[in-house]
Amino acid sequence: MGIDSLLRQTTEWLKGTGPEAEIAISSRLRLARNIRGIKFSRRASPEIRRRVLKLVGTAAEACETLRGALTVELEKRPPIDRQLLVERHLISRDLSPETQGAVIVGSGEVVSLMINEEDHLRIQVLQSGLQLKNCWKLADRVDSELEKNLKYEFSPEYGYLTACPTNVGTGIRASVMLHLPALVINKQISQVLQGVHKLGMAIRGTWGEGTQAAGNMFQISNQITLGKTEEAIVSELERIIIKIVAYEKQARDLLLKSSSPRLEDRVWRALGVLKNARLISSEETLELLSSLRVGVNLGILKKITRAAVNELFIHTRPAHLQKMAGKLLTSEERDLLRARLIREKLAAEAG
């Protein structure tokens, strides 16, 4: 089973189901771990990193939660595969073939293990909607299963030791991707995000650190990893997310009441362009899909499913397009293929 199989399978977190899925696209939780007595990946030699890869691989094979998993070693794959994995949120943009980076992807892309990024191992769980607690439970289970065969670097005083001091302790980072179009339209978004920031949470764009919040998508995550239990960290983030979700709901209600034709116009125009464009950039696609999502969630567009919108969100990214085409494409070729793909998908939805 190669990496191309990912393109054909249904990704759990894109289903658009789960609690508060109208606003919370997905929940993600990762645990940073390192193997005892082995140098951190960035400081280790290729040989040592290959040993890490082997150790984690063997431990993963014994895990029930990772049965039938796909292993992708970046060293052995073309650059486009790496980009594909980034677009699917399976690896970070920092995972590199030069440092023997690899990922083990469980069924449905719910659980994945990133190997030889900053830390030897990062356990990741990704689910649809707002389900941080479930993510934590599952990550904890994977962690325990792996620990049967791996000895982690752990200090009784500090907790798990990690390459970067900001991860020391629990090694946990929980995040939720939120779609906040109404708060953006209402111009309340910066106030909300400032509040979130003051509460010690980080805000990022769709594709991680340093990326823009395209399509009104915002990723909110914890920054503190030390001095609290995982449960406390997850609960705290969840409480904040629930508040933001409530704000967004309120904003949507107001929007729907106050300027219904203007909002409907925006939604229908987005659909009109997506169904008809012959060339479309990835930026415009994100913006229009955001409006489409608003339309689906508010019941304006009844024939289109949330899953279809989520899928287009990922499938229209450059690496996905090129994997589907089976070759590298120029920017214009991508814009052409992207437009065709969107038309076909939306025609299938409406039919």
Place this chain on the structure above:
Amino acid sequence: MGIDSLLRQTTEWLKGTGPEAEIAISSRLRLARNIRGIKFSRRASPEIRRRVLKLVGTAAEACETLRGALTVELEKRPPIDRQLLVERHLISRDLSPETQGAVIVGSGEVVSLMINEEDHLRIQVLQSGLQLKNCWKLADRVDSELEKNLKYEFSPEYGYLTACPTNVGTGIRASVMLHLPALVINKQISQVLQGVHKLGMAIRGTWGEGTQAAGNMFQISNQITLGKTEEAIVSELERIIIKIVAYEKQARDLLLKSSSPRLEDRVWRALGVLKNARLISSEETLELLSSLRVGVNLGILKKITRAAVNELFIHTRPAHLQKMAGKLLTSEERDLLRARLIREKLAAEAG
């Protein structure tokens, strides 16, 4: 038969037929005439202007070319009717109820007589496509028919005398409305228009003097009315129009060859927005209809007729919308109704 009947009838010049109709929307010819021994309308008293109205009305009743004509006296109608007539190109924006302005509209809106504008009488013929010579023949016939019962102000030395010296002589103004999107895209348009200007022709926007060239529509007309025969004036204009049409065709061919996806994208997006928008301004409508027209003419859009595009061009204007609604509308109400009308029309075309 009231003015509302105009909304229901098929207007000849909107049919999109006639020679070169892909580029030349319509041909128009008007003759300025004044009745002997009566002061020019602007200088006459209301009583005298009412007499002019009566004289022309009686003369028109005897014309075969005006059988079954509709007479609209602006004094007796609400302002919206005047605007409707302007939008249909049946009267100029200068025709006013304060000066007892009126219009007599022949069947299919091909022939019309404007009374008490600058001159006592203006005979107008409006036809689809490039048919200036036919327009002239028909106008000449109407003119002869009217002359049986009207004595015109005519000087053997100067010809027909008119209120404004620029019309003295033949009193003729011939014009063609051209759709020149490819020359606009190619950026050759200003060069072409400069050439036209140097040849002594005037260039105006869609709704006459001082209006913008919205939707890539340009009205080209003669400026000289004196010292040449009507036939010479019409032929000269026609020769120039044929050249511009050839330039536009060439530009379209090049466009189609060089950047087909970009052009197709523009056309399909215009259709997508027109078919889906819930609010749309008249300016945006003109722009998008222009792209739609390109698509119809180049065979990109096969299900939409040129007549439908032409009709939307007029029917989406503010007064038309309000007449259809049967009441005055706010700007937002018009944008809503305009969007609905366009959706319905295009849905009917595609079905």
